[in-house]
Amino acid sequence: MKFLFDSDTWQEIYGSIRKNKARTVITIIGVLWGIFLLVVLLGAARGMENGFKKLFGNFATNSVFVWTQRTDTPFKGFQEGRRFKLNMNDIKALKSEYGDKIKFLAPRNQTNNLLVHNFKSGDFKVSGDYPVLDKIQKKKLIYGRFINQNDILSYAKVTVISEDMYKQLFDKGVIPIGEYIKINSINYKVIGVYGPSQGIDLDGDTAYIPFSTFKRVYNTANNIDWMVITADENTNIKQLESDVKLTLKSLHKVHPEDNRAFGSFNLGVEFAKFTDFLIGMQFLTWFVGIATLIAGVFAIGNILLITVKERTKEIGIRRALGATPKSIRQQIILESVFLTTVAGMLGIIFGGTILFFIDLATSSNEDIPLVNPTVNIPIIFIAFTTLIVLGTLIGLIPAHMATVVKPIEALREE
């Protein structure tokens, strides 16, 4: 390894590279292009991933929404087309049966009401919720806080509204916390204002009030409109969905084969589709990038091979002057590695620059799902190492060719 740090080694390499300018440039372009593509593609793929992640925002994606519809099969004396409602007993039953698989379980009741504050008013959705909703979809609070357990226990008449609602109902500059707004002619104290959610928005502009308060005010008894189930990370959400439905069917005397009684939307499955797409794209990126890299490295090998042929005589002279085959090999391999390294670095720099400009061009445009197109340093490092290893391996071929010729034959070459 000592020869690596010998200035003479580099002097020799510099000499031979300077002599073969055309070769050097072509070689560098070959590899540069490969790593450039890899960097740009990986960056774009990452940007897209980030874009999708932004689309799903702060939502717990391993979730399924379940509500009731009409039955489509007669069962246990009930006719088809029966309407029924989910209730708190279902929640209890699900919690006890799937407690280890369910991370969050949020029963929800919703309605639309007129909201009034002083002389301003607006028609908005009102939702009775538990604090757990904030865990399923993180609310970005601008003022105050979200509903807590105390609010639930004390049937507090408090509400958390969106920023848009705040703007519509309040004068500019008024701090809304502690102010009262009327929902369905009942006064609620505003305890929080949340900003627009990034990506998926479950409810839109909604006034959140404690679930217990909702139950009492709207007289919903034990019934609930629908529920959000967030599964544990290791749980198959699709399986959980069908399990939960089966349990609910038995609880509500619905035929096990009934396909209409329970409606659901499985966010986890939809998200998995995107994830699969991204994985596919990343695989493609790696495949294309690495294939291009290999092509580039082969180009280096090819060109080195040609130059070795061209330099047969020079190598012969060097050997007559006492160059050992090892030193000749070292020099050629080092040339190969040096060229690939320089080309690789340039490729990474160019790729990075292009990504920077892509980011600059797309960051202001919300329609393009490309956020922060970057490439991980470890990935670059791996690609770079691969490049150097390949450069070494491919350099072995011309290096071998250079020394396999007897010096006498090399000298005879004209």
Added chain:
Amino acid sequence: MIKIEKLHKSYPIGKDSLHVLKGIDLHIKEGEFVSIMGSSGSGKSTLLNIVGLLDVHDEGNYFLNGQLIKELNEKKAAILRNKFLGFVFQSFNLISYKTALENVALPLYYKGMNRKERLKIALDYLEKVGLKDWANHLPNELSGGQKQRVAIARALVTKPKVVLADEPTGALDSTTTDSVMDLLKDINDEGMTVFVITHEEEVAEQTKRIVRLKDGVIISDEYTKAAKAV
């Protein structure tokens, strides 16, 4: 210095083989100035290549500086070449993208000498061949005679035991031929063994011993007037 006993060498040509050297016996002592004469095809270049460790012989013994040369791998051969032998070629064989100075310094590089030191020594040798002012010129900026002098400086720079010159004047006109031969004579006068291959009678006559080769055998081996004059 160089001792050759019953040396045989043949080259395969297709299915047949060409027997080039047919039992050469030659003993060159230290400080001798020997020329090998012979028409083309006489085997003189083959002999030089074997002596120069650029090629291997088939049969017989070859002692270089008392060391039996046998089953030499490339690495050992390279080290021995670097240590004992200096080459001067007909076509100069300078490396075109290196300056005269760098060309002269190259054998020292393979010897493992640092750059500063070897450039200093190389410059001394260039001065010796009268080309100090041309040190930073590339070979294509030099005349044939100058190139050959650079090549001689390069051959000498490692202080070898033997300088092997393969038709050193073959590409030169008569004036430059004389100057190159004078240089070789000077080197020999300093005690260096010089081994020249040539087909020019005038060149051979300037050496001290002429070995004539024909069809792979030595037909005569005699000392010249130049030798007797000393």
